Amino acid sequence: xxxxxxxxxxxxxxxxxxxxxxxxxxxxxxxxTGTKVGCDTSQCGACTVLLDGVAVKSCTCLTVQAxxxxxxxxxxxxxxxxxxxxxxxxxNKHGLQCGYCTPGMILASHELLRTNPDPSEPExxxxxxxxxxxxxGYQNIVRSVKEAAKTMAxxxx
Amino acid sequence: MTHKPDSYEHNMVLAQKQFRVLGTRxxxxxxxxxxxxxxxxxxxxxxxxxxxxxxxxxxxxxARIVSIDTSAAEAMEGVLAVVTAADxxxxxxxxxxxxxxxQNLSFLRGNVLAxxxxxYKGHAVAGVAAASLHVAQEAVKRIRVEWExxxxxxxxxxxxADGAPVLHDGLRTKELGKETDQxxxxxxxxxxxxxxxxxxxxxxxxxxxxxxxxxxxxxxYIEPQNATALWNNDGRLQIWTSTQGSFVVRxxxxxxxxxxxxxxxxxxxxxxxxxxxxxxxxLEPVAALLSKKTGRPVKLVMSRQDVxxxxxxxxGSHIRVKMGATNDGRIVAAEAWMAYEAGAYPExxxxxxxxxxFACYDIDNIRVDGFDVVVNKPSTAAYRAPGATNAAFAAxxxxxxxxxxxxxxPLDLRLKNAAKEGTRRADGVKFPRIGLVExxxxxxxxxxxxxxxxxxxxxRGVAVGFWFNVGLESSCSISVNSDxxxxxxxxxxxxxxxxxxxxxxxAEVLGISAEEVRPSVADTDSVGYTSVTGGSRVTFxxxxxxxxxxxxxxxxxxxxxxxxxxxxxxAVEFADGTFRSGDNSLAFKELAKKLxxxxxxxxxxxxxxxxxxxxxxxxxxxxxxxxxxTAKTKILRFTAFQxxxxxxxxxxxxGQMQGGSVQGIGWGxxxxxxxxxxxVMANSTLxxxxxxxxxxxxxxxxxxxxxxxxxxxxxVRGVGEASIVPPxxxxxxxxxxxxxxxxxxxxxxxxxxxxxxxxxxxxPIAAD
Numbered sequence: 001x002x003x004x005x006x007x008x009x010x011x012x013x014x015x016x017x018x019x020x021x022x023x024x025x026x027x028x029x030x031x032x033t034g035t036k037v038g039c040d041t042s043q044c045g046a047c048t049v050l051l052d053g054v055a056v057k058s059c060t061c062l063t064v065q066a067x068x069x070x071x072x073x074x075x076x077x078x079x080x081x082x083x084x085x086x087x088x089x090x091x092n093k094h095g096l097q098c099g100y101c102t103p104g105m106i107l108a109s110h111e112l113l114r115t116n117p118d119p120s121e122p123e124x125x126x127x128x129x130x131x132x133x134x135x136x137g138y139q140n141i142v143r144s145v146k147e148a149a150k151t152m153a154x155x156x157x
Numbered sequence: 158m159t160h161k162p163d164s165y166e167h168n169m170v171l172a173q174k175q176f177r178v179l180g181t182r183x184x185x186x187x188x189x190x191x192x193x194x195x196x197x198x199x200x201x202x203x204x205x206x207x208x209x210x211x212x213x214x215x216x217x218x219x220a221r222i223v224s225i226d227t228s229a230a231e232a233m234e235g236v237l238a239v240v241t242a243a244d245x246x247x248x249x250x251x252x253x254x255x256x257x258x259x260q261n262l263s264f265l266r267g268n269v270l271a272x273x274x275x276x277y278k279g280h281a282v283a284g285v286a287a288a289s290l291h292v293a294q295e296a297v298k299r300i301r302v303e304w305e306x307x308x309x310x311x312x313x314x315x316x317x318a319d320g321a322p323v324l325h326d327g328l329r330t331k332e333l334g335k336e337t338d339q340x341x342x343x344x345x346x347x348x349x350x351x352x353x354x355x356x357x358x359x360x361x362x363x364x365x366x367x368x369x370x371x372x373x374x375x376x377x378y379i380e381p382q383n384a385t386a387l388w389n390n391d392g393r394l395q396i397w398t399s400t401q402g403s404f405v406v407r408x409x410x411x412x413x414x415x416x417x418x419x420x421x422x423x424x425x426x427x428x429x430x431x432x433x434x435x436x437x438x439x440l441e442p443v444a445a446l447l448s449k450k451t452g453r454p455v456k457l458v459m460s461r462q463d464v465x466x467x468x469x470x471x472x473g474s475h476i477r478v479k480m481g482a483t484n485d486g487r488i489v490a491a492e493a494w495m496a497y498e499a500g501a502y503p504e505x506x507x508x509x510x511x512x513x514x515f516a517c518y519d520i521d522n523i524r525v526d527g528f529d530v531v532v533n534k535p536s537t538a539a540y541r542a543p544g545a546t547n548a549a550f551a552a553x554x555x556x557x558x559x560x561x562x563x564x565x566x567p568l569d570l571r572l573k574n575a576a577k578e579g580t581r582r583a584d585g586v587k588f589p590r591i592g593l594v595e596x597x598x599x600x601x602x603x604x605x606x607x608x609x610x611x612x613x614x615x616x617r618g619v620a621v622g623f624w625f626n627v628g629l630e631s632s633c634s635i636s637v638n639s640d641x642x643x644x645x646x647x648x649x650x651x652x653x654x655x656x657x658x659x660x661x662x663x664a665e666v667l668g669i670s671a672e673e674v675r676p677s678v679a680d681t682d683s684v685g686y687t688s689v690t691g692g693s694r695v696t697f698x699x700x701x702x703x704x705x706x707x708x709x710x711x712x713x714x715x716x717x718x719x720x721x722x723x724x725x726x727x728a729v730e731f732a733d734g735t736f737r738s739g740d741n742s743l744a745f746k747e748l749a750k751k752l753x754x755x756x757x758x759x760x761x762x763x764x765x766x767x768x769x770x771x772x773x774x775x776x777x778x779x780x781x782x783x784x785x786x787t788a789k790t791k792i793l794r795f796t797a798f799q800x801x802x803x804x805x806x807x808x809x810x811x812g813q814m815q816g817g818s819v820q821g822i823g824w825g826x827x828x829x830x831x832x833x834x835x836x837v838m839a840n841s842t843l844x845x846x847x848x849x850x851x852x853x854x855x856x857x858x859x860x861x862x863x864x865x866x867x868x869x870x871x872x873v874r875g876v877g878e879a880s881i882v883p884p885x886x887x888x889x890x891x892x893x894x895x896x897x898x899x900x901x902x903x904x905x906x907x908x909x910x911x912x913x914x915x916x917x918x919x920x921p922i923a924a925d
Contacts, residue, residue: 033201034194038379039461043843046379074194091188094808097653099191100380100429129852134377134430135653137815138851
């Protein structure tokens with residue numbers, strides 16, 4: 001099937017199999033390996049991307065379902081050589097250990113801050129319950145999201 | 158918060174010196190790659206001509222392979238090769254060292270591709286390589302295996318019963334260190350003896366004896382196992398993989414394939430968690446064989462179901478603990494009987510479990526019996542302090558019950574009996590300077606313990622745990638750059654920030670900042686032999702190698718300064734980042750610019766095999782609320798304490814404490830392999846195998862205790878593992894205080910706890 005996607009601002013016109021998952025399109029055809037596969041069944045959230053600005057799990061989304069959509073992956077977050085405040089915060093606040101869940105965590109957090117720019121700790125935990133991290137115990141991830149919210153409220157981006 | 162004991166008298170380095178870099182919190186060197194998606198993990202690799210593989214796995218927990226017919230698969234368009242155990246050959250048997258203990262080569266080979274019998278559901282039987290992953294997966298379904306299903310055993314009790322189905326016909330029980338003719342599923346029975354338990358129990362006023370069961374749980378790293386191999390035309394095999402030990406992959410794969418280690422080069426990719434589970438080799442030899450047959454690079458990646466059914470897990474166990482104390486609170490005797498599930502092949506981590514079960518206490522009379530038992534489950538792998546968590550759940554529950562019977566504070570009882578320098582463990586090791594007393598004192602003084610817990614259905618629990626940590630071999634080299642920075646090459650795969658904790662130790666020696674070190678993890682051709690990232694050893698041992706390599710750099714640069722100043726190298730001193738001799742002085746950075754004119758580049762190198770390993774103790778205070786309707790346990794507050802020795806990077810120490818605590822919480826409250834009667838895991842997805850999410854947890858408060866390890870130049874102990882040991886015991890004790898029930902089985906999930914509460918309500922005396 002013919003699909004047309006805009007990924008991180010770049011247009012892709014491709015012929016794909018109907019069964020192809022979006023995550024495989026991104027990784028295998030787009031060369032965007034920042035989006036990870038962890039569980040195949042949408043629990044771990046490592047594959048989270050933004051589809052027209054909304055966080056979705058690309059391991060349970062067919063490429064054809066994304067036809068005509070804007071896709072943002074972790075590679076598309078930084079602008080003009082400058083990291084997104086969420087990327088800065090996860091780095092500065094030690095919000096990662098192995099880093100495998102990080103792209104998904106950052107994009108799920110992106111969705112949260114878009115809809116709730118000043119989330120409380122329970123709201124952050126609620127928003128990230130679909131993203132698993134086995135290394136950190138989540139503490140520094142929650143701190144990172146709070147830090148990013150603070151930076152973004154300050155108008156630096 | 159950090160709790161510092163008054164003095165570091167056992168470690169002169171820490172007693173006399175303030176550090177510039179150690180103890181600070183620089184941001185990680187690999188951070189930018191990991192927040193931008195640029196970091197390349199094993200499954201991310203692409204190579205020219207890359208093809209994809211899939212694995213056929215046993216549908217049976219225990220079955221004889223009568224025949225395998227691969228012809229239909231091989232005939233499929235797009236299929237390039239099929240391999241089975243017949244392609245592995247049989248190069249005989251020997252013991253090989255995997256970094257955390259020796260293993261039998263024939264067992265390792267058998268686990269990679271089943272030969273003769275499949276020993277667990279998910280056991281690999283054949284591999285297929287094809288032009289696309291879909292074709293490979295389809296081809297796997299066309300391999301015809303004639304199975305003769307056999308009865309399966311999935312617990313130690315079943316496996317040790319008379320007449321139980323036997324997994325390995327050739328397995329003979331090693332009894333108290335001696336080979337015997339005894340057949341069955343018990344690979345080994347060993348014993349640790351200290352003093353006379355009979356005499357000890359005779360002195361006791363209170364004796365508590367309980368039995369415990371713990372479920373099989375998985376390490377649960379988010380990144381599934383993967384391997385890509387290229388068997389090149391010159392006979393050299395290159396492997397790219399996410400592993401905790403590139404040299405272990407090299408050595409194990411070479412042994413399994415019966416080729417020299419020098420023929421194999423392993424490039425460690427970034428690793429998405431491991432916790433001990435990414436030490437064994439599963440896919441690498443199969444990818445190598447498929448590459449050899451096709452002449453193409455072959456990539457294999459596991460699904461989550463494969464990860465659950467064919468890797469890890471950590472052993473389930475059955476443990477009986479008996480302890481006796483006098484009325485004045487002295488624990489006078491202890492016994493443990495511990496049977497651990499090894500999975501399909503021997504080595505269950507019952508040995509470290511037995512070493513740790515009573516390690517927190519100074520007890521004169523101890524007997525520990527350990528049994529290593531094979532069962533029809535995946536071969537077990539290390540999981541953060543492997544074996545110790547099961548044991549601590551049992552021992553800490555019994556210690557808590559003794560405190561209750563004696564009417565003393567549970568921390569006071571532990572303090573009174575705490576192991577300290579000079580205490581001899583049951584396995585014979587005499588403790589050097591350790592920090593358990595300091596951990597317990599910090600727990601007692603902490604605002605968490607000082608604040609009363611109020612409200613119905615609530616309870617507070619405490620527990621402590623021990624892990625001995627390991628040393629093993631590490632290598633490091635440093636090149637001095639003309640801009641005054643250094644490039645540091647090391648062989649320890651970075652699983653949680655060790656590039657930075659190693660870089661900081663070199664920076665401390667050289668008087669530069671952590672940011673002025675460029676650390677990289679090299680492949681097996683580019684750095685000296687380095688053992689696994691495991692045993693909490695990397696910051697300890699590879700950090701030590703970095704310390705020594707930096708000192709090598711200092712020694713060479715003193716000679717360069719001597720040339721510039723026309724003095725003897727012995728007259729040059731180096732302190733605080735500056736070389737000095739008489740009135741001459743040059744900062745490290747300035748001298749780095751002058752290497753070319755004084756003889757050329759400077760590289761430092763070091764290899765270490767340290768003996769001064771310092772064990773680490775951890776403790777928890779946890780407050781819970783148990784819903785009386787559903788028996789769901791909610792954690793209200795959790796504080797983790799740990800003796801880190803010198804905390805090189807406190808944020809990373811806290812991160813290890815928090816991560817290990819949360820894994821311990823999952824182990825204690827929810828995680829388990831549900832096995833069907835046929836020996837099949839019924840919950841092999843992350844939906845049904847429920848690991849803690851952000852929503853299940855409160856903030857995990859941490860308190861680092863720094864009792865320097867006298868066996869390390871900076872006092873490091875290693876912090877990666879001990880944190881997982883106390884949580885299940887602390888939770889069990891908290892649940893007891895909330896509900897009155899003593900849980901003897903992990904996990905303490907709502908259905909189990911509800912039944913225990915009902916049993917207590919219907920028969921309070923029997924249930925107690």
